[in-house]
Amino acid sequence: MKRSALWVTIAGAILMTIMAASGATAKPGSTKKSSFGKTPDGEAVDLYTLANKNGVEVAITTYGGSVVSLKVPDRSGRLDDVVLGFASVDGYENNTSYIGALIGRYGNRIGHAQFKLDGKTYTLAKNNGENTLHGGTKGFNKAVWTAKEIPAKDGQALELTYLSKDDEEGFPGNLHVRVVYTLEDSNALEIEYSATTDKDTVINLTNHSYFNLAGPGSGDVLGHLLMIKADRFTPVDSGLIPTGELRDVAGTPFDFRKPTEIGSRINSDDEQIKLGGGYDHNFVLNRKAGEPISLAARVVEPKTGRVLEVWTTEPGVQFYTGNFLDGTLKGKAGISYTKRSAFCLETQHFPDSPNKPEFPSTELKPGQRYHTTTIYKFSAEK
Ligand code: GLA
Numbered sequence: 001m002k003r004s005a006l007w008v009t010i011a012g013a014i015l016m017t018i019m020a021a022s023g024a025t026a027k028p029g030s031t032k033k034s035s036f037g038k039t040p041d042g043e044a045v046d047l048y049t050l051a052n053k054n055g056v057e058v059a060i061t062t063y064g065g066s067v068v069s070l071k072v073p074d075r076s077g078r079l080d081d082v083v084l085g086f087a088s089v090d091g092y093e094n095n096t097s098y099i100g101a102l103i104g105r106y107g108n109r110i111g112h113a114q115f116k117l118d119g120k121t122y123t124l125a126k127n128n129g130e131n132t133l134h135g136g137t138k139g140f141n142k143a144v145w146t147a148k149e150i151p152a153k154d155g156q157a158l159e160l161t162y163l164s165k166d167d168e169e170g171f172p173g174n175l176h177v178r179v180v181y182t183l184e185d186s187n188a189l190e191i192e193y194s195a196t197t198d199k200d201t202v203i204n205l206t207n208h209s210y211f212n213l214a215g216p217g218s219g220d221v222l223g224h225l226l227m228i229k230a231d232r233f234t235p236v237d238s239g240l241i242p243t244g245e246l247r248d249v250a251g252t253p254f255d256f257r258k259p260t261e262i263g264s265r266i267n268s269d270d271e272q273i274k275l276g277g278g279y280d281h282n283f284v285l286n287r288k289a290g291e292p293i294s295l296a297a298r299v300v301e302p303k304t305g306r307v308l309e310v311w312t313t314e315p316g317v318q319f320y321t322g323n324f325l326d327g328t329l330k331g332k333a334g335i336s337y338t339k340r341s342a343f344c345l346e347t348q349h350f351p352d353s354p355n356k357p358e359f360p361s362t363e364l365k366p367g368q369r370y371h372t373t374t375i376y377k378f379s380a381e382k
Contacts, residue, residue, distance in 0.1 A: 026051035031149050031156045036061045036068075037089035043144050045089045050156035050183040055079065056378070058183050063092045064141040065102035065160045065179055067209050069332065072187060072378040075305030080215035082306065082378075084342050087332050093142075097325060097337070098208040101141030102179055103134045105164055105171045106362070107206040108282070108318055108351035111241040115354035117172070117363070118200055124170040129239050134208070136169035140177070141208070155184040166199065173199035173366075188377040195370040202354045202362045203370050210322060210342035213301035213308060216333060220340040221321070222263025225300040228256040228319060230283035234350055235272050241352050242359075246284055254281065259300065262321060262343060277323035278340065282316045282350050293373060297345050300381060311375040312347040315360045320344040347374040 026032040026049040036047040047068065049059045056079070059068040068085040084099045086092055095101065110132040113124040125136040134141065145160040157180055164175040175197050182190040193205045212221050233254045234242040249255040253265035253273055266278050273279070287294045296317045297310040310317065321343050327336040353359040364370050 025049050026057060028055045029053045029156075031158065033149075036063065039063070039089060039093070039144065045144060046147060048147060048149070048158050050158060050181070052155045052183050052185045052187065054185065054187060056183065056187050058181070058189055059085075060158055060160075060181055061089070061092065062145045062147050062160070063089050064095075064100075064143065065145045065162075066092055066095075066100040066141070067181075067189075067207065068100060070189065070209075072306065073380055075380040075382055080304070081332070082211055082213050082215065082308075084210040084212070084331050084337055091331065095141070095329070097210075097322075097329060098134055098141050099210055099329070099331075099337070101208050102145070102160070102205065103208050103346070104140035104177065104205045105135050105169065105175060105201070105203055106132070106354070107134060107204045107346060107348045109133050109239070109241055111239070111352045111355050115202065117202065117354065122170055122172060131239055131241060138169065140164070140205075145179075150180070152182050152184075154186070155182055157182040171201055173197035173201035173364075175201060175203065177205070179205070186377070187379065188375050190373065190375045193370070193372045195364065196366075196368070197364050198366050200363065200365050203364045204349045204353065204362050205370075205372065206318075206346045206348045207374070208344060208346055209376075210337075210344050211299070211308060212342045213299060213306040214304055216331075217335045220263070220338075221343045222261065222266065222340060223302065224262050224343065225259040225302065226256050226262050226319075226343075227259045227298045228283050228317065229286050229295055229297065230317075231257070231286055232284040234282045234284065234316075236275055236281065238275060240276065240280060242282065242350060242356065244356055244358060249283075254283070256297075256319075259298070263340075266321065266340075278321040280318070280320045280323055282318050282348070284350075285312070285315055285317060287315065293375070296347060299343075299345075305380040305382060307379045307381055309377040309379075310345045310347065311377065313373050314347040314349065316348050316350050318344065318346040318348055318351070320346065347372075
């Protein structure tokens with residue numbers, strides 16, 4: 001082989017490696033499966049890259065059903081990755097911040113790591129002070145899900161399934177969970193969650209993607225403009241467990257009914273802001289009766305014009321400003337994930353609902369089907 005040909009081969013191999021690591025491998029209108037590594041137990045983990053007809057791409061790994069990357073256009077059509085994520089399975093094993101992952105069996109916190117159901121007390125793991133966070137020690141974010149490409153009416157779809165066995169992390173009932181991610185040609189990522197159980201249980205599923213609409217390595221998200229369609233939020237105690245009150249947002253730093261910079265009140269002298277170390281609160285969405293799915297939040301990034309709208313069938317959304325990110329986690333392309341370098345809008349039932357009979361119920365019984373939908377819609381403003 002000539003020297004020049006050898007260099008072309010080497011450069012090609014390097015390029016392929018970079019593309020595989022960033023998941024940038026699917027042709028428009030197709031889905032591509034590749035290896036994402038192995039768990040320490042030797043279980044194979046895959047990466048599915050779904051590309052819609054516009055070339056918008058989402059990469060999803062079977063490890064935790066996590067969204068690894070999501071490339072959407074800015075106002076000039078330039079694609080950039082707008083979510084935090086890791087280049088391989090090892091990153092997800094050390095993912096203490098639940099970046100991109102599916103969360104279950106119960107998203108957010110259950111107070112004192114226990115709840116009562118049908119007169120029986122269930123004891124869970126205390127993995128967040130005195131409380132249970134995001135399903136316990138080994139939540140759905142650490143499971144290897146079974147994946148299947150399925151036909152979509154519009155765009156590309158991936159089905160993920162997982163059986164959470166009776167008593168897993170202390171929760172009752174064999175829970176069959178199905179999550180379908182659809183990347184639509186309208187540049188929307190739809191997540192449809194469903195589940196059935198064989199014993200009375202509680203369930204609250206979500207996705208924990210961290211967004212920065214300005215793209216990777218672009219600093220903090222404090223200049224993003226946020227609107228949340230909520231007149232009330234659920235104030236918390238020092239363990240971030242809701243007190244039970246539904247508090248009016250008017251006159252507080254939690255009033256996002258009109259588009260407001262995320263950073264404009266994030267350091268204010270407010271008891272709830274201090275308890276959260278910024279925003280880490282559940283908002284009570286203003287859903288209209290009979291509306292099948294409602295707009296929950298809208299975010300605009302002024303420099304790039306990128307817009308994210310969150311639509312959901314759920315009653316709440318956890319707005320979290322990455323207060324616990326401290327630069328320790330290193331993501332794709334070696335970027336350190338620093339405080340407030342991303343935000344989360346986790347659609348959900350309210351935290352600690354199993355201990356709060358006044359909140360919308362999270363109970364699921366045999367014969368019933370849990371079914372919720374959340375859509376992340378992307379566009380750009382001039
Ligand atoms: C949720 C919680 C936060 C934090 C993150 C993950 O948003 O409410 O307190 O635990 O998850 O780091």
